[in-house]
Amino acid sequence: MKPSLYPTQPEHIWSHFYEITRIPRPSGQEAAMRDYIIGLADERQLKTQVDNAGNLVVYVPASEGFEAAPVVAIQNHMDMVTVKTAETEHDFKTDPLQLTVNDGWLKATGTTLGADNGIGVAAALAVMTDPSVIHPPLELLFTTEEETGLYGASGLDASLLSATRLLNLDTEDWGEIYIGCAGGYGYEASRELMPKLPTPGLKPYLLHLKGLSGGHSGVQIHEQLGNANKLLVELLTEASDLTWQMVSFRGGVAHNVIAREASAVIMIDDTQIGLWEDRLSQAKARWNSYLPEVDKDLHWVFEPAPLDEAMVLSEADQSMFLSLIAILPHGAQSYNLNQPADLVDLSCNLAKVTIDHGVLTVQTSLRFFNAKQSLGLKQTIEQVFETFHLAWKNILDYPGWNPNFDSALVALTKEVMEKQTGYTAELKAIHAGLECGILLSKKADMDVVSMGPTIRGAHSPSERLQIDTVEPFWQTLVTLLSELTRR
Template identity: 35%
Template sequence: MSSLSSLQPQALWQRFETICSIPHPSKHEQAMIDWLLALANEHQLEHFQDSVGNVIIKKPATPGMEDRQGVILQAHLDMVPQANNDTQHDFTQDPIRPYIDGDWVTAQGTTLGADNGIGLASIVAVLTSKELAHGPIEALLTIDEEAGMTGAFGLEAGVLEGKLLINTDSEQEGEVYMGCAGGGDTCISFALEQQASTPQQAAMKLSIKGLKGGHSGCDIHTGRANANKLLVRILAAMQQQGLEPVLSTIQGGSLRNAIPREASCCVLYSADKQAELNNLLEQQIAQLQDEYGLVETGLEVLAKSIDCPSHSLSPALSQQIIASLNACNNGVVSMSQTVPGVVETSLNIGVISQSAESIDIKILVRSLIDSSRLQVEASLASLFSLCNAKVSHSGAYPGWKPDNNSTMKSVVQQSYQQLFGQCPEVMVIHAGLECGLFKSAYPDWDMASFGPTIKFPHSPDEKVEIAAVEKYWQLLLSVLQNIPAKA
């Protein structure tokens, strides 16, 4: 439980400890922005916010390196706010509580924010150092990456001068990323139809808990269960068994880019079929444990009898919601034919929520190929429109196509080889790095992404490897020293 400032590199960990103390979930980054602007003032660095709210800080070259090409160091300011169900935490007010756990740093009951807090800490450490050698640096610190990439979407041409960019948002030491998936949001809305419950109905609260969750891009291929899909699977089995399930409430997940760990519903059913329901639940629980037991070791399916509510959704609407979600694909759709071992297209049924007017579902579709993403979106529209739901698509962002002639790739590879005696793996990631969007405003940018090993991002199990942070820091400094001179 010792202070993170005891770790090496000390300058980076001290900054990360401060970052953890400042609440900064998506769309609530102002306190972080204020801290960064105050630091820039303290160190007499040129700084400003662009029209959308991104923070830009510029630092001149150290003596003797004025002839080097300008480098943009990039990180996002926000973190994913996820907490265990037994953890009371207000991400807009409460600090993250990091601690050392063996070879890792993790947090007490919540996401750690190493995604992208370690990258942000490294950039701040470079900006505020008086000892490090580097050419001209511009820091691009974007807002709202996790909840919509607002900062990347709003970046305007002409704001930055450099042509080489280092993205710090990768999560596997020893890999350099030169491409990423694009994505888009699909929103499905069922208009609420309610009716009075009857004396012939009983009710229960059905819950899925204890799943690992994780990043809907990086972890989508790991075989982890989606709580929304498991919940609907049981409801669909009730339908098929003739138990006449009727939903009163349903909810699951909290972020469209996190694999849902929990989901629950209040469901009404024929009271005279209680014994059949008990048998079905036993069978379903056994099947789920058999299928997911090696991966989802904490899986819990809880069924608790409750007082029957006065109203429920109409049987027709309940059937439409259950049937369409049960039929909806989730997870990996296809693997890349050009990049072996990389997911090409996927989707995540991230959030089910209920308001006074509607049942709403948020799905994030990712793909390395825009046409494949569009086809999945069209399939979703076809499926849910058959059930009288409204379907809309928004927030589409492009992928980042690899450049085999990249200067940044060569510098990172050579620097890694010099430091560690081996070449890093050049990879394409099935996640939405901001680099693809940057190309819209800056088509000539030459980019590479690398970072330390972070496990289970977007979940309360998130942790970052201490040794990998030190190697990442060494690589970052070496890359800055090896940036070539201007042509």
């Protein structure tokens, strides 16, 4: 059900976005979302095509009188990041999102909102369904599996597109125009361990670090948010003078999300419970002295674990694991010299760590503008894996999008946006993996620009959409399309 304050204008974009929030669309499971779009197209007798990667193109004829205008593509991805708080009961494969409005922001209760990139999808559908919008011939491109590695764009059949101008609607700062994005590379590494029986007399306990904000591993990496994998291992390393043995470890959810929770099941000497509680309290106070305000809700769950039998890591494997996670890099590695200091040139996200059934698995990912600059960081990570005898493989590899300051489309977008807002629009690159770089690698004749309304907390349960930025975003989009009928 729509919340009482759910926005109503512009009508088409908000109506479509509400329907989108009711459609489950995890990465790799976009069929229902695709069917919804195809249904809208069929109602209007519009041609559609789907390629082998599941990407969808809807072909929308020009407004009357502008049939000869150059074709424009509008591009968004159909999937969303699926992250929820531990206490939230929600199945992303079946359940609609529960929306709330608070202080001018739209969000979902306990889960990601999927405004990344659902509001862009809604805008493209609004262009398709609102007869008042004047536009050139359009190719509406909806891609799959963006959030897990831009796999839909990588598998796109570019012959489906004829457009030489592309509007990407997947950025998150209204009033800014994005003309470049980072490339990405990722690893998954694993090693079989040698579990053993625990020392007699030890009791299983759950040690769960919660309450960090998490967030986007690209656009928020400079915010120095706490990484739960790193922090929990820091605590366990510090507690090496206590008696404990590790059963399992689990932290993080996806390569593009900063880990907001991590947990370990450990066997402890229950006469040392008071010492553990002191260490947990001290660690929390230490981290609160430097972590950003959004991470100040961090807290511990420390309680008996319901295990009848358990195997634990050997002393050597436990020591190896703690050293590995301590050494693997995380965070911003270098900053751009030509833009403000919040633009990171090179970063790394220690995304997921698990020890389960005797197997250690680690996922870590890099972002960069200059692939040559990433070479040293790649070598560091690979050498760490080799030193600790982990087998590794590449799971991500996509190009960046180098800024084109001479772009005619960028100049026009800037002109239109400034008329709508009354202030100077900023041209920026983003430390995140937009699909623009991949699309340009497949169709190099396109002029590309990216924009969107303001979204905060993407890839985390705090994701929220600033409602009053949607109207000017929409008006800029429709004005830009009208201008493109004549240029």
